[in-house]
Amino acid sequence: MNYVSLCFLALFLLPLGSFHTDSKRLPPLPVPPFNIPQAEICRYLGLDYRSINLPALYVFGDSFIDAGNNNYLDTTSKANYAPYGIDFGGVATGRPTNGRTVVDFIAQVVGLPFPPPVMGLSGSQRKITTGLNYGSSSGGILPLPSSLAPIFGHVLSFDEQIQLFNHTVSNLKGQFHSLESFDSYMSSSLFFVHIGGNDLALYRELGKLHEELFSVKKYTLLLSNELYSRLEAMYELGARKFVVNNAFPFGCQPVNLHQKTNDTSFLEDMNERAALFNGRLHKILRKLNKSLKGSTFVLFDMYKLFEDVLAQPATYGFTNINDSCCIDVAGDQSRTCLPSSVPCADRKSHVFFDPFHPSESIHFLWFRRLFQDNLLDLIQS
Numbered sequence: 001m002n003y004v005s006l007c008f009l010a011l012f013l014l015p016l017g018s019f020h021t022d023s024k025r026l027p028p029l030p031v032p033p034f035n036i037p038q039a040e041i042c043r044y045l046g047l048d049y050r051s052i053n054l055p056a057l058y059v060f061g062d063s064f065i066d067a068g069n070n071n072y073l074d075t076t077s078k079a080n081y082a083p084y085g086i087d088f089g090g091v092a093t094g095r096p097t098n099g100r101t102v103v104d105f106i107a108q109v110v111g112l113p114f115p116p117p118v119m120g121l122s123g124s125q126r127k128i129t130t131g132l133n134y135g136s137s138s139g140g141i142l143p144l145p146s147s148l149a150p151i152f153g154h155v156l157s158f159d160e161q162i163q164l165f166n167h168t169v170s171n172l173k174g175q176f177h178s179l180e181s182f183d184s185y186m187s188s189s190l191f192f193v194h195i196g197g198n199d200l201a202l203y204r205e206l207g208k209l210h211e212e213l214f215s216v217k218k219y220t221l222l223l224s225n226e227l228y229s230r231l232e233a234m235y236e237l238g239a240r241k242f243v244v245n246n247a248f249p250f251g252c253q254p255v256n257l258h259q260k261t262n263d264t265s266f267l268e269d270m271n272e273r274a275a276l277f278n279g280r281l282h283k284i285l286r287k288l289n290k291s292l293k294g295s296t297f298v299l300f301d302m303y304k305l306f307e308d309v310l311a312q313p314a315t316y317g318f319t320n321i322n323d324s325c326c327i328d329v330a331g332d333q334s335r336t337c338l339p340s341s342v343p344c345a346d347r348k349s350h351v352f353f354d355p356f357h358p359s360e361s362i363h364f365l366w367f368r369r370l371f372q373d374n375l376l377d378l379i380q381s
Contacts, residue, residue, distance in 0.1 A: 025308070026372060028317035031348060031364045034089055034099065038111040045371070047109065054110040054379050055185050056131035058239070059103050060161050061194035063137035063357060067101070068094025070137045072119035075153035077138040079336065083326050083343040084353075087360055096137060096336070098325065098343065098353045099360030103133070103192055105367035110379065118164055119156075127171050131189065134161035140198040141226050148206060158195055158230050162237075169237050186238035187294065190379060193231070194245040194302075196281075199223050200273045201250045216273055224280035228288065235292050241378055242295070243370065246281050247274035248302040252310055254324045255355035258333040278303055298378055300370055309351060309365070316365060318351050325350040325359060 032041050042049035059065050063077070071080045071094045078094065079085075085092035087099030094117065095101055104114050115133040118126060126132065136156030138144065143157045156164075169186075176182035204219065214222060231242065250256065251270030278301075285297040313321050325344040326337035333355040337343070344350060353359040358366075 025315065026365065026368050028315070029364075029368065030317075031087075031099070031360055034087065036108065038108060041105075041108050045109070045368070047371070047376070049109070049111065052110050052376070052379060054112065054188070054190055056129060056189040057103065057107055057110070057112055057115050057192065058131050058165065058189060059115050059133040059135055059192045060158065060165075060234075061135040061192075061245075062139050062198055063096045063135075064194050064197075065101050065103050065133070065192070066094060066096065066117070066135040066137045066139075067103075067115065067133040068117040069119040069133065069135060069156060070094060071117070073136070073154050073156070075138070075155050077152050077155055079137065081337075081339045083337055083341055086343060087347065094137075096354065096357040097360055097363065098347050100363060101360075102363045102366045102370070105364060106190075106192070106370070106375075107131075109367075109371070118168070123171075126168060127175060129172065129175065129185070132165075132168060134164050135194070136161065138198055138202065139195065140203055141196055141223055141230065142199055142203065145203050148203070158227075162230060162233055165234065166237055183238065187240040189239070189241065191234060191239045191242045193242060196223060196227065196277060197247050197250055197274075200247055200277055201270060204273070205270075216269075217276060220273065220277040220280055223277060224284050227281070228284045231284075231288060231297070232292070235288075235295055240295050241381070242297045243300055243375065243378070244281070244285055244297055245300045245302050246278040248306045249274055249310075252306065252321075253356055254322060254333045254352050257322055258355070274303060296378060296381065298373075298375065300366075300373065302366070305362075305366060305369055309362070313351070317349065317361070319346070319349040320344075321351045323350070323352070324355045325353045328355055 032044050038049050070078050079096035080094045081092050084096060088095065107114050112130050115131040118132045118134050138152050138155040139157055141158050144152060144155055173182050176185065249271040251267035256267060256270060282299060285299050289295060289297050309316050309318060310321050324333050325347050327341045329335035329338050337354050347359055348361050350359050351362055
């Protein structure tokens with residue numbers, strides 16, 4: 001059985017419960033140049049940049065949106081070396097992909113600088129009002145399991161990211177002439193959250209987190225409840241406009257496809273965890289929208305995005321959905337990119353850049369679907 005068949009079985013032999021949005025199919029569109037100005041990228045996408053007014057973009061989560069925070073932590077989970085960043089002006093910033101991430105594209109369209117990694121800034125530099133990135137590769141909703149600490153070292157859990165945001169809030173208040181103007185700034189800013197994948201895969205599979213105490217169903221309930229309380233904490237600090245992404249089918253990552261070549265049940269179990277969590281996430285965001293006055297929580301369906309791409313890759317401009325674009329350290333698609341190695345030439349046609357992380361092309365499609373799914377309405381509300 002080939003990899004495509006394995007992934008399709010793992011995707012579609014699942015119980016109902018995953019929430020999907022009804023996104024219209026987007027035609028292929030090449031990734032725009034790295035240094036494209038706001039007006040040009042908006043014209044490229046058919047948007048009117050003059051109608052966009054977003055004061056700040058704050059980013060929380062894991063490696064999919066890490067902009068380099070782990071560079072400043074005592075961790076082995078880093079991507080601050082070539083070939084990472086080959087399409088990010090040739091600079092390896094710590095983003096675990098070849099170029100920009102979804103939040104970088106959002107920043108370009110709304111005319112903001114890329115949200116810098118908070119750990120790389122001094123105290124005075126952290127007082128910028130255009131937004132910050134708190135994301136940390138290998139970070140999760142829950143703290144890193146103690147069994148994995150010797151392997152990965154220190155990464156920022158969601159709690160630690162929110163604590164850093166709390167410091168940001170305290171530092172910024174003095175830069176506004178009144179509490180009302182600060183509240184208006186906060187309520188107009190965008191808060192982007194992508195987290196939970198490590199809890200569902202890495203922490204559960206390798207760290208055996210709560211494996212003896214909780215079934216998969218109870219574990220996903222625990223995660224959704226923990227996420228609920230942390231999103232509430234962000235709201236209490238002033239956040240109002242949220243984009244929260246659900247879990248993608250990580251059973252279809254190259255690392256899992258190549259390591260579990262003939263184990264359909266393993267891949268199905270991995271994707272089932274994502275689907276169960278996604279069903280619960282839909283419910284908690286609906287509850288938060290009702291209970292937190294003045295808040296808007298928008299759910300983006302990452303699972304559906306990958307499901308669509310993997311089912312019809314050519315429709316979205318992809319020719320390789322199974323393999324890492326870079327040669328990994330172990331040579332068997334089980335590790336991150338081999339330092340200074342030469343990645344594949346046709347990076348735009350690969351879904352994955354390394355065995356774990358999506359390529360810039362997927363990040364761009366992710367961004368386009370966000371705007372298709374009314375992110376612009378959220379920004380302008």
